[in-house]
Amino acid sequence: MDALRFAVTPQGRFLAAGFFRKKFTYNWAGYCYFQLEPQTQTLLTHTHPIDKKAFRKAYDRHPFGYKAPWHPLRNYSFDHLLTTPRGEAFLIAEFIDQGLVSSGRRQGVNDFVLDILVLKLSPEGRLLWMSRVPKLQAAPWPESAHFSYVLLNGPDHLYFLFNDTKRNHSLRRRPGRLRLYDGRHTVPVLAELAKTDGKLEFFELGHLQEEGFFIVPRLSTTLRTGRFLLFHEKSDRGRLSYFMRVLDPEAWISVVGREKT
Template sequence: MIKITTIILLFVLAIPSIVGQELSWSEEVNIRGKAKMRRFLSGDTSGFSAVVAQYKTFGDPEAIVEEFEFPEMKSVNSYTARTTEGDLETLVAIGGKTYAVILQNEPSNNETQAFVRLARNPTSPLHQVGAISYIRANQKGTFNFIESIDHSKLLVVETPPYEKYKMEEFTFNMYDTTFDKLWEKKIKLPYLDQEFTIVQNKVDRDGNVFLLTAYKSLVSKQSKPRGLPIKNYTVLIYNKEQNRLKEFNISLKDKWVSGVNMEFNHAGDLMVGGFYNETSENGISGTFYLVVDKTSLGVKKKSLNPFTETFLSGFPMNKKERLESKLEDFYFDHFLIAEDGSAFFTAEQYYVRTTSYFDQRTGVTNYTYYYHYNDIIVVKMDAESNILWTQRVPKKQVTTNDNGDFSGYAAIPYGGGLKILFNDNPKNLEDPNAIKPRAMNNPQRSRAVVLSLGSKGDIQKKLLFDESEQETILQPKIQRQIGDHTLLLFTEKSRAFRFLKLVFSD
């Protein structure tokens, strides 16, 4: 298991705005040895937490926790989250506290048990939150731990060990902030275990469970080439008060769903949106979405929107893409809800190319990995879920053997439009609307930029940091929105970490 480091920091330095924004920096965080930022664990007006893996020469990474709070900039806790009871699976934030999730194997009764306890106190009581029985030691089943959107509840999903030809089943266990069980529900579905996958999961404030799932089936020999795989996406909603499981099949008739995501709007309804293709091959031809009423669990609105020729003409497409009117290698990233109820969903073109050569002197084959993070597609909908516009954001990032850590982007709705942050080639500031921008292929020489998409889809690009501030490099994929106008970001350079609070203003 990967053990993790949690750091909760205060901001200690505020920098004047360049583009209608206030930047607040943390002090440098230096962790000995090799360390890697994982994700923001929690964040609000009182502070935030971040998960970092600290690697050792031997054994699993250690979990070190540093806690700070606003506004005194005072350290409140510093500790190592040690576990002698079992394996540290993850950390969760429930009721304003950080808990360690620990898995214990009990071979005497063929059972894997899940426990939680305060991460900062190894002697605090263990609370059991799940157990899975198994027959074979190499197939023990899996747990999934999901915090509700307000961090007031913890859902533990128990999935039993895989069995060939067995239908999919799992158990929901919902716990409150003291880890008293609120309810339990066993779910059995008419899908083969081996072909069913939970893609995304959410728990709302009331403890209702939302699962985005995929079922990989084979098309019949009569209709399509034998063995051609098609993914069918389904939304499963369990409402505890109604004791009701509702299933929505995202069926687009003769089209193929190639990317999907879900989010709650301000009314608490579930919005599901994504991209589709006209064939089962890689690519996207348009967008779709549906809105599910939070009370009736009925579909309030549904729409299918093909890309127009005008929109597609703005992309540098190859011959195959032009002939088939589609875009390849785009992946759904974010479903963002603005304060006025409007919504954005975004996708980024991403792929990895690999080259290799064999060294005859050493007998070793060497590999080079090229990480491509290119254009972004932005779709805007109004508060009634009508699509207003679809826009291409030109971007090109190609880096080598770095896992793409400094590529990608962050995004936040603002002023009827969208703010998009990424590392760019400085020469692209001269022409932000270039159809073919210059590639950012050296993060050390890149510049962090803010690209502003206006309410009508117009584009402006400016620097995020001024020249004197560019002493650290943005990792834009690590982000957390903590308010309508506030974004938490992470930067790194030479093993020194800095966190950034970014507040947009008029």
């Protein structure tokens, strides 16, 4: 068992969740869930396997219709354990890896920061549904500084903000194809995931693209008021300028409308 996270429910119960591996293997076998009731000293435990069949079902829950290859679960970094007022829980992980890339006589190491995996659990720890936010980011450092995402936990939705390539959200995009983001044709994208059923929608932050901004997710955060505090940079003739900006996701979606990008 590794990547264990802790949380407290609104009912005052202590939660711990993480992923476990089979013996003599590097890959994850599933997730484990522990719930402690302080007053009665009752400990509830639950484990659930995650196999390829169940994992691939999550690949069909987004508007791209993208059929990605099997990503080893061991490469997912367990980032967040969130709770709801009803005692449900969300496990959120992101695929992170490095690989050697050869191009002619040149060789280098690329950072691969790919899909975001979301698991929703019942108050008893059972898997309700599994979804993923499709993301295909690969480039060497320092371009990979613009990879990853910022998470905001809203009342009814989970919001993921990250840099993507404009071509993934163009009306001319090919159905079933997800294009690589390598730092070019950048557009900041807001992914809205419904907490009830995992429905996913995307919204472009076109005003930031027009101004030439790159979001730096690893330096950005969220505020208690339910808004993003974004750290972003802008390049002008080789000179970098850094800015901070507050973004309300619900207000932005109400402006652009609920039409899918």
